[in-house]
Amino acid sequence: MRASRYLIATVKETPADAVIVSHRLMLRAGMIRKLASGLYTWLPTGLRVLRKVERIVREEMDRAGAQEVFMPCVQPAELWQESGRYDDMGPLMLHLQDRHERDFVFGPTHEEVITDIARNELTSYKQLPVNFYQIQTKFRDEFRPRFGVMRAREFIMKDAYSFHLTADSLQEEYDNMYRTYCRIFDRLGLDYRPVLADSGAMGGAASHEFQVLADSGEDYIAFSDGSDFAANIEMAEAVMPAGERAAPSEELRLVDTPEAKTIAQLVEQFDLPIEKTIKTLVVEAEEGQTESGLVALLVRGDHELNEVKAEKLPQVKVPLTMASEARIRAVIGAGPGSLGPVKLPIPVIIDRAVSLMSDFGAGANEDDKHWFGINWGRDVELPEVADLRSVQAGDPSPDGQGTLQIKKGIEVGHVFQLGRKYAEALGARVLDENGREQAMTMGCYGIGVSRIVAAAIEQNHDDNGIIWPEAMAPFQVGIVPLNAHKSPEVMATAERLYSELTDLGYEVLLDDRDKKTSPGVKFADMELLGIPHRLVVSDRSLQNDQIEYKYRRAADREEWPLADTVARLG
Ligand code: ATP
Ligand code: MG
Ligand code: MG
Ligand code: MG
Numbered sequence: 014m015r016a017s018r019y020l021i022a023t024v025k026e027t028p029a030d031a032v033i034v035s036h037r038l039m040l041r042a043g044m045i046r047k048l049a050s051g052l053y054t055w056l057p058t059g060l061r062v063l064r065k066v067e068r069i070v071r072e073e074m075d076r077a078g079a080q081e082v083f084m085p086c087v088q089p090a091e092l093w094q095e096s097g098r099y100d101d102m103g104p105l106m107l108h109l110q111d112r113h114e115r116d117f118v119f120g121p122t123h124e125e126v127i128t129d130i131a132r133n134e135l136t137s138y139k140q141l142p143v144n145f146y147q148i149q150t151k152f153r154d155e156f157r158p159r160f161g162v163m164r165a166r167e168f169i170m171k172d173a174y175s176f177h178l179t180a181d182s183l184q185e186e187y188d189n190m191y192r193t194y195c196r197i198f199d200r201l202g203l204d205y206r207p208v209l210a211d212s213g214a215m216g217g218a219a220s221h222e223f224q225v226l227a228d229s230g231e232d233y234i235a236f237s238d239g240s241d242f243a244a245n246i247e248m249a250e251a252v253m254p255a256g257e258r259a260a261p262s263e264e265l266r267l268v269d270t271p272e273a274k275t276i277a278q279l280v281e282q283f284d285l286p287i288e289k290t291i292k293t294l295v296v297e298a299e300e301g302q303t304e305s306g307l308v309a310l311l312v313r314g315d316h317e318l319n320e321v322k323a324e325k326l327p328q329v330k331v332p333l334t335m336a337s338e339a340r341i342r343a344v345i346g347a348g349p350g351s352l353g354p355v356k357l358p359i360p361v362i363i364d365r366a367v368s369l370m371s372d373f374g375a376g377a378n379e380d381d382k383h384w385f386g387i388n389w390g391r392d393v394e395l396p397e398v399a400d401l402r403s404v405q406a407g408d409p410s411p412d413g414q415g416t417l418q419i420k421k422g423i424e425v426g427h428v429f430q431l432g433r434k435y436a437e438a439l440g441a442r443v444l445d446e447n448g449r450e451q452a453m454t455m456g457c458y459g460i461g462v463s464r465i466v467a468a469a470i471e472q473n474h475d476d477n478g479i480i481w482p483e484a485m486a487p488f489q490v491g492i493v494p495l496n497a498h499k500s501p502e503v504m505a506t507a508e509r510l511y512s513e514l515t516d517l518g519y520e521v522l523l524d525d526r527d528k529k530t531s532p533g534v535k536f537a538d539m540e541l542l543g544i545p546h547r548l549v550v551s552d553r554s555l556q557n558d559q560i561e562y563k564y565r566r567a568a569d570r571e572e573w574p575l576a577d578t579v580a581r582l583g
Contacts, residue, residue, distance in 0.1 A: 014488065016524040016535075020057050022046075023538050033229040035470035036161035038479050042541050044466075051158030051166030058542060059466070061487035061520075063169065066465050067148050069200050069484060070171045077193040079144040079173055084126045086150050090116035092125045096438045107152050119152040124435050124457060127174040131453065132441035138178045141443065141453065142186055146173035148462060160229070163423070163467040171460040176436075176453045178445060183454050187219060187430055190458045194223050194426050201465065202482025203425070204472055208234050209244035209252075210427065219430045223460075224422030227471040234422045235404055239415015246419065249404045252411045423468045424461070431455040479543030480565050488522040490514055490582065491544040493535050495551035498528045506560075506575070507550045513579050540565070546582060 022043025031037045039045045044059030055063055093099040107119040127145055148171045158166050177183040198205045203225050210222040222245055224234055235249035406419045436452040445451050473480045494507035511523045524535045539547050549561040559572045573581055
């Protein structure tokens, strides 16, 4: 690729909402551009990386025996009504209507569609087991889209679904996918951990998440220092013997900013107790409407709507900090002192919460506008999720070996044993050996293809920009001819290297931009783009039949004999 004919959309400044390093670097390196909240265009450099990830995922899924399919992203609403998930999805799911006013949704996931395929195409146990996968666009109307493509609304997922007659067969494929995921993340050069995950929401038996370790992660992982135990903290909590659980610590800190004053005024105005308070909020729902996760969403703001546990509870009790109490009051419009049991249907509360939240940042926080202007996290420093948990660092590991450490992770993959839930709901049955009809049992396996690009940057960068793991780099080699406009020999050498390396199958970026682009800018762009191998061709080096080489991860430059350059790169 010639830089003069290529969109090098590098920029220096990034908008204030780009708070994590991968988001900033993806913008600065000209990989992505925001179209609207949670919607991103992949520019040429970004797309090159995305395609690399896709290719590795595809190669390993094929190698594991899965079959690629491609399903529509627009799905008939009836299918979701049939599975019983239409209402459960809530505002997470984008709804559409066609010209005949038929209802459709933009798929947040594809269990329904694939189970529809399975019920039509699979009739006998002899066709099992099978595993179908696709790499495709999903839309989830995330409560808080943020961090660029890390938590987008439209994103690329690899999703796979396997069908089986028996639980043993499902377990075998689950193990196969687990190993396949390890191969994928190894090839991508990520520092990751498979961890036990909560499978409650889907009603399945077993579940693991693949977490990339990074401080910007939104998940908390509990690791034992004395065994292989590693679990999403929610799961660690579930398996922790009751006697060993610590009381969650809760504390509200007012941030010392001008905005915080309005919070202080708010506290005064509504007579909220300033000291640490833990109350219990009891939310009673109308029959079948309560979902504990929704309440967690309200009081913590860090929970995503789609993580809601599908437990149907008549009553939910949540511990309440002052911050969460203020939030709840704001949401339900309760005045001081009136916060007893709240009898509002949960969907109403959620609706109010969502509209309240969407008002955030809209120039609020003026006097008397506090209710609609509180920015949790900006004005009020909320306790870390880990602090709210009953499992804490230093606790004994639930398996009795060692003590727990807590780290943050980015969920890049998730494998799940779903069981017969969808097959039963949609009537996906096959004939078994005895000629009897049986609902199939299913597994599902997701990978956040676009999220991986951001996660990799979180782990691989320095002050100058991205440092791509070799397998993901948009180009492997960058060539910078210095002052080529003055030296035909420099340009000729650069061109020769460019075509030799290209012929050998390298993806090479030749920075042939004219003298309006200074050498300094060219070097900075190469570093920012994270190209692993950089060659600089200059008159000075050529005088000694040399070329300057720099490995992106290395501190120092090297002088290589020109004649050996191609061989040395290989
Ligand atoms: P999260 O906990 O981050 O919301 P999830 O558990 O809802 O993710 P899954 O339903 O397990 O996600 O989907 C499979 C994978 O898709 C996830 O492991 C993640 O890598 C990716 N993914 C999910 N939501 C998003 C999103 N909003 N933007 C980018 N990738 C996503
Ligand atoms: Mg989610
Ligand atoms: Mg998750
Ligand atoms: Mg998940």
